Amino acid sequence: MISRKGLISIIRKYPIYTLIIIILLTLPIYAPSFFVIQIAYGLIFGITGLAFNLLLGYTGLLSFGHAGFFAFGAYMMSLPIRHTGIVHTLEVYLAFAFITSAALGALLGLICARRTRIFFSILNLSFGLIIYSFFLKFWGFTGGADGTHVPTPPLLGMKFAVDKEYWMTHIYYYYILAAFFICLAIFWVIVNSNFGKTLQAIRDNEIRAQFTGIRIYRYRHIAYIISVAFTGLAGCLWAPLNGHTAPEIAWWTYSGDIVMLTILGGYQYFIGPVIGGLVFNVFKIYTIGYTVYWMLLLGIILLILIFFIPRGLVGLGISIYNRLTHKKGSSKG
């Protein structure tokens, strides 16, 4: 365990992250319910972004189909409940969604792990659309366009005798927060592991990686499986929060949202997609609330990102911080 002294030095070193963690931990105490729920969504998108960015940022593969995998994970909870009528504790579904998503990734990876660049993107777009049309058209099995209701499941085997809003903002929120920190830790280990460095080597130079004795397709495939599995897991966490799963979440423009939130946060940074997930969701929800032209606003913000802050919010933050403290060069976040 970390000693008291160690903890203090970590806080000194990363004051902003410490502040964010404290805010996240205490949020339900003072924030309005609506905002707390949006942050819960944002955390789930943060997990999705981490999983997506293992491919984009660390392996150099841009998937335009991750919304399909997210939806797949969500349906792995709603469909068993729809067909059995039994509601198990959420962990059962999380495990089920994780395993089935990993299997899906293993299968689809056979097709796409050998492809890169636009061909990888489009293959994944196709996968996402096949998943979408499956959920949409097999209405007898999936509920079709109406989707499927997701009841509030027990957590860790415990049922809570509270109303839905309190459950979401005080109980499920902390559950998601815990899941988020676990995923964050897992991904931090992955990208800083031997495997993570191998992926970055493949990303930087496929041919050199091959001539370094790295079996590039194998590791791309593994990265893909991990990414799909955690995206499915995020989808499964999302299902009870949303209370409902519908095919539209698999639609390709939602894959665009996942790409967007990752670039918004900064895909060159480990923490980028997390910041992106939180900011993107809050921003999108509030713009939808204030204007019907939210797509226009999103589009303009995207243009600003592409042309003026390609390193995303984290990159922007780091360069501002460096300018304030007169440091030169950029450091990894």
Next chain:
Amino acid sequence: MSNIIFLYLISGLYYAAYLFLVAAGLTIIFGLARVVNLAHGALYAIGAYVAAWLMGLISKQIPPPLWYIIIIIAGAAGAAFVGIIIEPLLLRRVYGRLEEFQLLLTFAILLIIEDLELMIWGPYPLAFKEPYHYLGAVSIGGGLMYPLYGFVVIAMGWLIALFLWFFMTKTKLGIIIRSAAANKEVTAAIGHNVKSIYTKTFILGATLAGIGGAIVMPSATAQLGLGIDILVFAFAVVVIGGLGSLKGALVGSLIVGMTRVVGIAYFPEIELALIWLIAVIVLVFRPLGLWGRE
């Protein structure tokens, strides 16, 4: 029985005709600029909107045969106008940049155009069905009727395919576009203005999409989300046919068009999935599509 098959064939050709118009533009632009334009479907939607809007204003004043010409011109002009704005202003800045930024940029353009449509033409579909009804329908045997307008769309598709073939192989600009797609440096070195070639190519692609949207409009409506929906099919076409290949776009359109008809008739649950399954199977055996190149 034979008339049913004929009906399927005609319907397949009908889908293929307007899909080709969208896919051809997508593939020409990719062939030169190596950018997959996610906003390409939005240009198709612009074509439909402009045509429907203009006809709503002036259709009463002009004789019916002129409708057909004006629809096409309006759709082409509307999409070309948008093309003239977005290529030099936005797209040009991301040529050669990372693919994720190129895709995101065209995604941003798609979002912006979608909302501009909402701003300009409102949330309700725009329709102008008269050209469709005016021509009536013909009997194709066995008591089945098929709208004559469908044949007009099919003929337009083939006519434009023929024109494109002629343009790309016989005209000076077409040959320059093809040589620039093969080698930008050489094309620039022999004194051509590559920047303007890019703009012209993009406008050509946009125009094709605009015509596609305009000629489909009388049998459907101009509505929000149109550009997003059509792109899914146009993508399947170019994935099957091979990005960058016009021949691929043609054959891909026929495959997707026919698959759609058969899918809707016999496997309605997996119509869309069927098309993408074909795409995936093609990619497994030919990673670049039937006629694609690196």
Next chain:
Amino acid sequence: MILETQNLRKYFGEVHAVDNVNFKVKEEEIVAIIGPNGAGKTTLVNVITGYLKPDGGKIIFMGKDITNASIYERIRAGIVRSFQLVNIFEGLSAFDNIRVAINSRERKEGKIFSLIDRDTTVTKEALQILDLFGLPKDTLARDLPHGDRKLLDVATAFALKPKLLLLDEPTSGVSTREKNKIMDVIIPAARKEKVSLVVIEHDMDIVFNYSDRIVVMHQGKILFEGKPDEVREHTEVKRVLLVG
């Protein structure tokens, strides 16, 4: 004999890039391949290392026929190469470039749950290699000066502990002084690690100073081979190298 090619052929249409070449490398030998542009030097290396498939002939490495072996199998057998243009992992630090190679050699490149910084043996070895080549630790590969990038390329190859190392123009694009500096690092390292070295090189001073044996290629064939002094005095070779 560590490497032997028998009637090795690689044609590109009409161009006979490698034309019935019988190329040999002895244990711990340093061989330079010279010849005008288009002589087939790089193609020969590409075929030996599995980057290209040969059209005919055999490649024997340490007594085994590896003609049809995959790139991966060749690297595991101990054949490692560098490329003419700098070929490194640009987004990784010099330190990580080396560590990725060591991990691959030790077959632990795929360990998902072992933090790379925790591996003290790999870290120690990587630091030694950086030290040997005089490279900075934390600078990203893309930010290194050109000479250091060339060195890092070779250092990564060394980290794989090859038995046979083929370097395609390790000193291209650097100043004469830096050329010597690079070779003064590579040659002793090869001798110390008992690596057989094949170097494609254009700079004749480098070739004559550092190699045990020189192979002259011309139009896909081996024109002459011998000790540096023999090559220096050979009139036909002079003509080919001068005229090209």
